[in-house]
Amino acid sequence: MRYLFPLFFLFSNLIIAQNDTYQLIGAMLAETPIEENLQELCDEIGGRVTGSKANEKAVEWSYQKFQEAGVSVRKQAFEMPVLWLPESTQARVSGALDFQPNIVAKYQTPPGKYQGRLIYVGTGTPQEMEPVLEQVRGNFVLVEMDLCLDINGLFAEYAAATTVENAAQKYGAKGIIFMSSRPKGLLYRFITSKATDNTMPQFVMAREDAKRCMRTLQLDKQLAINIDIKAQTGDAFTSENVIAEIRGSEKPDEVVVIGAHLDSWALGTGANDNGCNVSMMIDIARQMKKLGIQPKRTIRFALWNGEEQGYFGSWAYTREQARQLDKHIMALSIDIGSGALTGFFTNGQAKLIPALEKVLAPVQALGEFTHLNIPIVGTDNFDFMLEGVANLVGNHKPASYGINYHASSDTFDKVDLKTLKTNSAIIATLALGFANLDEKDITWKRQNRAEIQEIFDANKLEFTMRMFNVWTPWVEKTRGRKE
Ligand SMILES: [Zn+2]
Numbered sequence: 001m002r003y004l005f006p007l008f009f010l011f012s013n014l015i016i017a018q019n020d021t022y023q024l025i026g027a028m029l030a031e032t033p034i035e036e037n038l039q040e041l042c043d044e045i046g047g048r049v050t051g052s053k054a055n056e057k058a059v060e061w062s063y064q065k066f067q068e069a070g071v072s073v074r075k076q077a078f079e080m081p082v083l084w085l086p087e088s089t090q091a092r093v094s095g096a097l098d099f100q101p102n103i104v105a106k107y108q109t110p111p112g113k114y115q116g117r118l119i120y121v122g123t124g125t126p127q128e129m130e131p132v133l134e135q136v137r138g139n140f141v142l143v144e145m146d147l148c149l150d151i152n153g154l155f156a157e158y159a160a161a162t163t164v165e166n167a168a169q170k171y172g173a174k175g176i177i178f179m180s181s182r183p184k185g186l187l188y189r190f191i192t193s194k195a196t197d198n199t200m201p202q203f204v205m206a207r208e209d210a211k212r213c214m215r216t217l218q219l220d221k222q223l224a225i226n227i228d229i230k231a232q233t234g235d236a237f238t239s240e241n242v243i244a245e246i247r248g249s250e251k252p253d254e255v256v257v258i259g260a261h262l263d264s265w266a267l268g269t270g271a272n273d274n275g276c277n278v279s280m281m282i283d284i285a286r287q288m289k290k291l292g293i294q295p296k297r298t299i300r301f302a303l304w305n306g307e308e309q310g311y312f313g314s315w316a317y318t319r320e321q322a323r324q325l326d327k328h329i330m331a332l333s334i335d336i337g338s339g340a341l342t343g344f345f346t347n348g349q350a351k352l353i354p355a356l357e358k359v360l361a362p363v364q365a366l367g368e369f370t371h372l373n374i375p376i377v378g379t380d381n382f383d384f385m386l387e388g389v390a391n392l393v394g395n396h397k398p399a400s401y402g403i404n405y406h407a408s409s410d411t412f413d414k415v416d417l418k419t420l421k422t423n424s425a426i427i428a429t430l431a432l433g434f435a436n437l438d439e440k441d442i443t444w445k446r447q448n449r450a451e452i453q454e455i456f457d458a459n460k461l462e463f464t465m466r467m468f469n470v471w472t473p474w475v476e477k478t479r480g481r482k483e
Pocket of ligand 1: 261379
């Protein structure tokens with residue numbers, strides 16, 4: 001009996017933990033308000049650019065949803081460096097053609113009126129710009145873009161745009177007009193590689209309109225463009241993350257963070273990017289609380305703000321939590337829409353893979369998972385990676401994410417609601433699994449600066465980090481772990 005009792009105690013704990021997991025999976029898959037919440041966020045509040053009234057509404061709305069779920073919640077204020085709220089962009093092409101192309105400004109294009117010749121430069125590489133050097137100076141380069149149909153296409157587009165920007169800057173162009181990478185007049189908002197520091201006017205023109213101009217220019221005819229962009233601009237301002245938590249029962253100071261960004265661009269209504277996963281975070285917190293689940297470690301549900309301009313909300317969180325980051329077991333970011341989850345990016349910490357496989361065992365019937373130890377730059381895991389905290393990014397089937405990315409078509413009707421439910425069960429299981437992991441299964445620890453640098457070097461990440469304006473702050477130690 002003396003030997004049996006502790007064993008029994010151990011098993012009963014294990015059984016409770018397993019029961020919690022299976023109950024949670026059942027609850028996530030059963031009918032919940034996840035869809036209704038998403039519809040409210042997208043249709044009623046709409047696109048929510050950080051700094052806008054709609055964004056403030058979204059903060060209040062999500063804060064209230066967590067409160068209604070009965071979990072403790074707070075707002076974390078942080079500073080955004082600069083305000084840029086787009087209002088309208090109008091253009092007129094004149095010369096050999098006369099028409100009004102559909103066009104939108106990229107983030108941080110200074111508002112005002114611009115005029116110049118349109119210069120066709122192919123895909124905008126330095127080799128293509130050099131022969132027309134004299135014409136490029138002081139004018140607008142018109143750049144051809146490949147079709148973007150999925151996430152790989154998106155990264156290729158960011159990379160191509162960065163090369164064009166560098167060349168346009170070098171040769172003194174007044175500005176850049178990118179052909180839209182999506183057909184049928186679809187427009188979308190992009191940041192430039194200088195992000196909040198951008199000063200060069202840059203635009204995306206409807207693919208068909210851009211092609212019309214290009215065909216004309218290739219006949220050696222001349223075109224000019226007039227652009228009028230209106231935007232509300234301003235200095236630094238305060239934004240807020242919304243952070244809820246369920247406190248750990250055994251190790252409350254150890255933390256698992258799962259997050260999605262609350263802000264969006266506003267051509268569409270931020271449905272696949274990233275309203276669907278905001279709604280998921282709220283629903284996971286709600287179902288855990290409803291079932292009275294007590295994780296061993298604290299689970300935080302973070303709705304980040306200021307993501308689109310450079311992950312400012314999650315960066316602020318890592319600064320606020322600087323002294324607690326050693327105790328952050330894992331930070332998960334979910335930001336690639338509502339296609340089926342195919343596994344997780346482990347961002348340079350391969351030791352996470354056995355733990356992932358273990359915690360995902362209860363949901364193995366819901367998907368086949370392949371985990372990739374590739375570092376992702378471009379969403380809210382980034383500052384955790386920069387701080388050496390173990391971090392994951394959900395990887396998804398492309399579904400309709402890429403084609404609608406940041407576009408006017410990213411609306412509620414594009415979300416795969418059925419898959420979103422399945423994904424929510426997987427993410428809930430993962431969060432609870434990490435929060436309940438045995439000490440012996442946590443084989444990783446926070447990385448130091450040299451180890452983080454090693455990931456960047458091994459993956460040749462400098463260009464990618466420059467694409468998002470985050471390489472210099474890392475090198476200058478104004479962002480990320482200092483030693
Ligand atoms: Zn996103």
